[in-house]
Amino acid sequence: MKHPLLYYSFRFIYGSLVILFLFTSCKKEYSAEDIPIPPVVKDHNILLKFKAVVNDTVPLAFDTATYTNFFKEPFTVHAFKFYIHGIEMINTDSGRVFRISANKYFLVDFSDTTTTTLKLTILPYLYNRLSFVIGVDSARNVSGAQTGALDPANGMFWTWNTGYIMAKLEGNAVGRGAFEYHIGGFKEPDNVLKKPTLLFPFGQTIDLKPEKNTEIIVTANISSWFYNPHDLRFRDNPVCTTPGPLAKQISENYSKMFTVVSVINE
Amino acid sequence: MTTRLTIRIFLLVATCVVIINACKKSDTEKKGPTPITFKIPAGFPDPFYKFTNNPLTEEGFELGRKLFYDGILSKDGNFPCASCHQQFAAFANFDHNLSHGFNNQFTTRNAPALINLAWHKEMHWDGGINNIEVQPLAPLTAPNEMAEDINTVILKLQSDSLYPSLFKSAFGDETINSQRMLFAIAQFVGSMVSADSKYDKVKKGQAVFTDPERNGYQLFQVKCASCHAEPLFTDLSFRNTGLPVDPQLKDIGRMRITNKIEDSLKFKVPTLRNVMITFPYAHDGRFASVRNMMDHYSDGVQDGPTVDPLVKNKILLSTLDKFYLTQFLYTLTDSAFLKDKRFSQPE
Numbered sequence: 001m002k003h004p005l006l007y008y009s010f011r012f013i014y015g016s017l018v019i020l021f022l023f024t025s026c027k028k029e030y031s032a033e034d035i036p037i038p039p040v041v042k043d044h045n046i047l048l049k050f051k052a053v054v055n056d057t058v059p060l061a062f063d064t065a066t067y068t069n070f071f072k073e074p075f076t077v078h079a080f081k082f083y084i085h086g087i088e089m090i091n092t093d094s095g096r097v098f099r100i101s102a103n104k105y106f107l108v109d110f111s112d113t114t115t116t117t118l119k120l121t122i123l124p125y126l127y128n129r130l131s132f133v134i135g136v137d138s139a140r141n142v143s144g145a146q147t148g149a150l151d152p153a154n155g156m157f158w159t160w161n162t163g164y165i166m167a168k169l170e171g172n173a174v175g176r177g178a179f180e181y182h183i184g185g186f187k188e189p190d191n192v193l194k195k196p197t198l199l200f201p202f203g204q205t206i207d208l209k210p211e212k213n214t215e216i217i218v219t220a221n222i223s224s225w226f227y228n229p230h231d232l233r234f235r236d237n238p239v240c241t242t243p244g245p246l247a248k249q250i251s252e253n254y255s256k257m258f259t260v261v262s263v264i265n266e
Numbered sequence: 267m268t269t270r271l272t273i274r275i276f277l278l279v280a281t282c283v284v285i286i287n288a289c290k291k292s293d294t295e296k297k298g299p300t301p302i303t304f305k306i307p308a309g310f311p312d313p314f315y316k317f318t319n320n321p322l323t324e325e326g327f328e329l330g331r332k333l334f335y336d337g338i339l340s341k342d343g344n345f346p347c348a349s350c351h352q353q354f355a356a357f358a359n360f361d362h363n364l365s366h367g368f369n370n371q372f373t374t375r376n377a378p379a380l381i382n383l384a385w386h387k388e389m390h391w392d393g394g395i396n397n398i399e400v401q402p403l404a405p406l407t408a409p410n411e412m413a414e415d416i417n418t419v420i421l422k423l424q425s426d427s428l429y430p431s432l433f434k435s436a437f438g439d440e441t442i443n444s445q446r447m448l449f450a451i452a453q454f455v456g457s458m459v460s461a462d463s464k465y466d467k468v469k470k471g472q473a474v475f476t477d478p479e480r481n482g483y484q485l486f487q488v489k490c491a492s493c494h495a496e497p498l499f500t501d502l503s504f505r506n507t508g509l510p511v512d513p514q515l516k517d518i519g520r521m522r523i524t525n526k527i528e529d530s531l532k533f534k535v536p537t538l539r540n541v542m543i544t545f546p547y548a549h550d551g552r553f554a555s556v557r558n559m560m561d562h563y564s565d566g567v568q569d570g571p572t573v574d575p576l577v578k579n580k581i582l583l584s585t586l587d588k589f590y591l592t593q594f595l596y597t598l599t600d601s602a603f604l605k606d607k608r609f610s611q612p613e
Contacts, residue, residue, distance in 0.1 A: 144452070145444065145449060145452070147444070159403040159406070242525075243525070
């Protein structure tokens, strides 16, 4: 004797349970990261590209090329890197500022091209200034073991006098031997943190539209390390590897090394 | 039909059970490392290091313990942390004014005892290290100590047969990086608490000082406690105790860190807990015994621009005072700490 209604209702209940199981069970196991992001959504809309140069415009070549500083001292470059964080996009007309999380640190190392282009996401708008902090905030210098860009294994950390090397320039002063500038210091009066605000080339702005990209190219000029406002000669100071007045002077020099050379809006 | 119905009901129930258990099971499988509560001894202030970003767990502690005793952290494999920090010497270097490091080199300062470091704001004789987590990087990278490179250590740990699974049990996955290594060591070293000496038992009313010990304690409170403040037996400050500069070492102390002329020749006040077994004494281990150290304070202090006002005019101590003080200092030896199996070399 058949009971079709009973038969179907069982099939229905059973089937529903299986479907329910597939879709809802163990739901708490999933977190936001597990939900696949549709490929059309972009993870950034700003490319901030750093280019190392000497004498304002000459692209840097490590070790092989010889340059001269402001005092006609010849040198080659072996390492050039620095930390930045606290990136801000500013519109000076409306006063609006978009801040990238200050906890996001970038180590720009010109020997590793994967680190010289920063991918950022900002609110689409019109901006005419770019600002960032060169170095590592004092809190991060005292809060123990860090990871990512701030991993001490990146070689930008003093192990005997806790603190980050905010910027590093190493090379050979031809005829004199190696020079080494490891610039750091987060405590007053030796704080070397600098926050330059960069103008854009005449007539150029970040004009970011929704779904579009903007590319900003910034040069970092090694020649700036050696003068204005402080004279730095290999003859007098080939080495600076501790916080102090010399490090502070050098940081004042290099805080002027950045120039926005172009802004390309899509 | 009734059979089919029974089967269907059974299947329905079974499915429900499977569904319910599927969720339950993954809950039990997901259990992480076992938390440990860091106990603050009675009368101690709040620690400076609270394991806030580095939760203390059995697995993390045990990993730190293994790392502390493993030569893998040094360049040639011969210099684990424990080579200069021995448990029977309260994690100082027993009977060594300076310690031995890579390639037959000496260190430049006396290895300090590792006691109650969670309460210390700054490590090292010059206070150059501002957080216990990053402290191990100093000996690890110093060319005359462990002489190793951070990246090389991480690579060695990653390619080891045991460490990846130990990092997994401590931190959830097999990732090995410097932060996790330092977190684990901080869990182990930060847990080294010494607060069970006779002195502590007297304070808790569980023991009584002998007469000489009591006399010594009274003298101590008057003559020594302004720098070696209870209960840590250090006020964690930096002071110049009037030691003549060693012509070879030329150690300027705290000034190396602060660049301040007023910090010249200042060194961190060491704890006196377990002091009788942490000889030799002073930042360069120049004094072989506590008697030598006390003789310095009563007769040897050399005045100078940064010499501490408290010792500038020497400390008046008779021979009998020194005897009583020594008797008191013996009560600071914490045998339970020195023999605590949790801190000994893992088997």
